[in-house]
Amino acid sequence: MGLLFSIFTFIILLAIAFIGAYVEGLHYLFGIVLPYIAFAVFIIGIVVRIIKWAQSPVPFRITTTCGQQRSLDFIKQNKIDNPFTGLQTFIRMFFEIILFRSLFRNTKAGIKENKLTYGANKWLWLFSIVFHYSFLIIVLRHFRFFTEPVPSFVPFIQEIDGFFQIGLPIIYLTTIGITVGLLYLLARRIFDNQVRYISLASDYLPLFLILSIAITGILMRHFFKVDLTPVKQLTLSILSFQPILPADVNPIFYIHLFFVCTLLIYFPMSKLVHMPGIFLSPTRNLANNNRAKRHINPWNSDFKMHYHTYEEYEDEFREVMRDVGLPLEKEEKNVD
């Protein structure tokens, strides 16, 4: 049901994109107004989301420890998976965010002749890495459309990305990476029973959106061979807040742009906020130094319940305590 709904939503979006691309009167709306709105929603949305998270305190330090703690000097601490200091925690987060370390642990369980088996299962990790890094590099590569002069890292990335010099224009590695990565993620959502069962419409939709951005990008570069000079004029004019709509922009560009805008608007209200969210995850970004350094809960005094004090306890059990010779705080009322 989620899949069908996503496809349905996507078709509507595609129809809107085509209308925007081929009805010339709408180009101002789709080429200038929408990007401004999308960018604003994206930035404000993400900031608001992070502020909302940050407004809630972290009452307890609930690190998930995945390696040996620091304790005795003859026992070797696992500094990455069980950090004790801020620097070690930073390194843990670095590996988590840059290399998806936790996902790398993934295994696949199975049952065979009443016995459980566990196999390594790195595919999800591999394709996730390929997808995310391709996406990141593609975004960085796009800086050549947003900047004049183009910063030097852009041609550098482009050169590496086009290292194999296949095709003309050169086919970037990330073009293949993002497509293959997305198709894998989509295929496992559709064909893996386990993943299909847990998938919501909002799990398919982002895949469709990003895939259509990638495909329209590929079409522009390799098939329609779109002239990018007017495109860059448009982006630069938008960024300088003096928007001018150039003539001769290929309609496919408007479709591409529409999906980008849709993704930007959708981002802050969807699961895609896992991108900023990972930085705040309390099981990963806190040092496991609980016994060395007190963690403060700002609302600790909200707990009003009275604990049963020793005095109350002794009052209840004084007789039996005296009978077995336990020392008492108060030696009152002798029953004899």
Place this chain on the structure above:
Amino acid sequence: MSIKMTREELAASINYKFPKTNWMDTPVVFKKGTYNNAAVPDSITYVNQPNPRKWQPYEDDWKLPENWQTIILEGLRERLHKFRSLKLFMDICVRCGACADKCHFYLGSGDPKNMPVLRAELLRAVYRKDFTTAGKLMGKIAGARELTFDVLKEWFYYFYQCTQCRRCSVFCPYGIDTAEITFIARELMNLIGVNIDWVMTPVANSHRTGNHLGIQPHGFVDSIEFAVDDLEEITGIRVQAPINKKGAEVLFVTPSADYFGEPHYYTLLGYLALFHEVGLDYTWSTYASEGGNFGSFVSHELMKVLNAKIYAEAKRLKVKWIIGGECGHMWRVLHQYMDTLNGPADFLETPVSPITGTKFEHARSTKMIHITEFTADLIRHNKIKLDPSRNDHWHATFHDSCNPARAIGLFEEPRYILKHVLNKFTEMPDNTIREQTFCCGSGAGLGTEENFEMRMRGGFPRANAAKYVNEKYGVNVVACICAIDKATLVPLFNYWVPGLEVAGVHEFVGNALVMKGEKPRELDMRQQPLHGKEEESKNV
């Protein structure tokens, strides 16, 4: 035990197929043997919690307050403001499925709602419905659903089918911690009096008498004296076991099962022998006679209230620092919550071993160390004489208890001890130990008779790994440092791996410890003949 299925039948019943119906349209069935009894009103009343009454989960009327939905939703709103973890975990899950087959309850039951992702979705769906725009507008298609009585039934069933072991959180790329979600879901249910007896009655007992079993001070003294007698029979030495002694250097706190349960009791004998041998100036307490904290299975507030006794007693007895015994969830509370909830312990001193001089800097704030840290340090400094051959009747493996593993990272301390007190030690497969350890299937308050089938299912992955080393290497005992493990792994292995025993780490220490002035040892802590001694005694 209360299960009709044989282990072969139970194992054969496990499959990982999925129902035709969407999980939101698959109602819960309260099948006998797979859920826990509701809390009795007396226990709820004793600790002043909401809505005490007689009810049972299989009944149609749970006798809820009229505005129970409002109470839960307001409670959720409050907790979203109080816990960043909750807010974040509600928003960032991408349903990648990495956690799905990591849960022992899923592996043992095949029930899709035992996949951590869906367990969390049970709460997330309600969150979306009332706290997100998309959920409000689009409902089910946005993964949102209204909090109905049927949903509450699912909450009760599945949030009391999670042992808060946190194995899933090791694998989650965003570190989403189902234990945190279960924690809060149980706290919300507690607001309307939906909780289980095996949690609430121990909580009430612990509040009143200082321990879950409700043992009163004279009963506690009897137990300890009984243990001193037994130890004398085994070693020929009568040890001192001071209770409520003011001015001792160390307060020792351990789960109450250690002085009342089996095989916990043999670990207790080990503690007594060890403390005597190294001449530790310590005391037991009848008031803080429980390290375990069942309050942590139902709410943060009850956790705090029960835990408060430990520091209060340390202060009253004017000790310098504290040692904690072998227990799992107790150590989660001591390590991750106690200082925040009940600290600062500025009336205590940073623990220093009086025997080795080691300063336990890593515990400089809480002033409380784990018994295996204490003992490993003693062994390292050659302060105790050990004869590991006295454990030659055992071939051990080590089961990492969930909480010391994934909330502390206490992996090598117990292993260091075991390797010095035992000659035969073999690890279970890598995917089942250390941070990937599998729960006993009965933690977080689920270790009841009435829940027996689900416990055998939840414990299946652990038993499976133990069976592997039992059959392949002849491992005959599983060592562990958790009282719930000791209580529940025994029936688990009786069911899945008959003949496999369970023991605490300090039971082996007690066996191997060569005490000054002891009589020649012929019996182990279980009062069974030592290896080789059986033949000798026959020959005599």
